[in-house]
Amino acid sequence: INTQVTTAAAPFGLHYAPDPSSQTICTIGGNVAFNSGGAHCLKYGMTSNHVLGIKAVLATGEVVEWGGGSRERLGPDWCGLFVGNEGLFGIALEITLQLLPKAECFHTVLAGYRTLEQAGDAVSAVIASGLLPGAIEIMDALALEAAVAAVHAEYPPGCEAVLIVELEGPREVVTIERERLDAILAASAPVEMRPARDADERMAIWKGRKSAFSAVGRLSPDFTVQDGVVPRRKLGEALRRIAEMSRETNIRVANVFHAGDGNLHPLILFDGREAGALQRSEELAGRILKMCVEMGGSIT
Numbered sequence: 001i002n003t004q005v006t007t008a009a010a011p012f013g014l015h016y017a018p019d020p021s022s023q024t025i026c027t028i029g030g031n032v033a034f035n036s037g038g039a040h041c042l043k044y045g046m047t048s049n050h051v052l053g054i055k056a057v058l059a060t061g062e063v064v065e066w067g068g069g070s071r072e073r074l075g076p077d078w079c080g081l082f083v084g085n086e087g088l089f090g091i092a093l094e095i096t097l098q099l100l101p102k103a104e105c106f107h108t109v110l111a112g113y114r115t116l117e118q119a120g121d122a123v124s125a126v127i128a129s130g131l132l133p134g135a136i137e138i139m140d141a142l143a144l145e146a147a148v149a150a151v152h153a154e155y156p157p158g159c160e161a162v163l164i165v166e167l168e169g170p171r172e173v174v175t176i177e178r179e180r181l182d183a184i185l186a187a188s189a190p191v192e193m194r195p196a197r198d199a200d201e202r203m204a205i206w207k208g209r210k211s212a213f214s215a216v217g218r219l220s221p222d223f224t225v226q227d228g229v230v231p232r233r234k235l236g237e238a239l240r241r242i243a244e245m246s247r248e249t250n251i252r253v254a255n256v257f258h259a260g261d262g263n264l265h266p267l268i269l270f271d272g273r274e275a276g277a278l279q280r281s282e283e284l285a286g287r288i289l290k291m292c293v294e295m296g297g298s299i300t
Helices: 002-012 028-034 078-082 116-128 141-151 171-186 199-218 232-249 277-294
Strands: 051-058 063-067 090-097 105-113 135-140 161-169 192-195 222-225 253-258 266-270
Touching: 002 028, 028 090, 051 078, 063 078, 063 090, 105 116, 105 171, 105 199, 116 135, 116 161, 116 171, 116 232, 135 141, 135 199, 141 199, 141 253, 141 266, 161 171, 161 199, 171 192, 199 222, 199 253, 199 266, 222 277, 232 253, 232 277, 266 277
Parallel strands: none
Antiparallel strands: 051 063, 051 090, 105 161, 105 192, 135 161, 135 253, 222 266, 253 266
């Protein structure tokens, strides 16, 4: 299980960087098959950036070994080819992972906004400043409602969107960067801005975000999750257009996504017991993904 790797590495001052929202239940083999990312992929990259070696059985039954204990190797990057193959090439038997030193210091800020577009514009401002946070995440009002109900997350009431930005690294660097980040977010007109004062408050902020996907199940009998990306500079516009489509179709859409790289995860809520509900949700999903492509993004 993904989190078990970091738990085992923690006594040695190390951690495994890829952290999908399902990290408490997803397997490393599954992460490799789908090249999973997570909240901190903005700074640290995807699973493919953290796999050093793979032992796998191919569809032919042949057992192969690629890579090893170091990235300093010659020849084709067979590990890179295998990661993300979704089971088409074979099944991983053993995986050698790269672990990173745990960050010395964190600065986590939660900011609430009146509109999703404001939150998206704040993300653009942070990225344009040259800062490289460990994570930038957004949750909309529906996702916030679900997280509050599921894990009693304490988020600013009455907000249409919450932005979570986390800096991490050497203490000297974070101390300097936090002043810039706080100034940028303060200038983005948030309803409320709440820096975490200690590790407990930091974990409380992340608890709601990590539970958001499963928590949405409290709001609807069924939902579908899509995965697309748009250029970060168009994030605010994309969120506004999704909200317009939701109102137009009278289908609720919860947005939870990795804002730092423009990776959208719209959760389209429906009741499969209603005639035509699934089809309508799939049609809306198609429109959202088509919009991503039209805006210069892609389907991921």
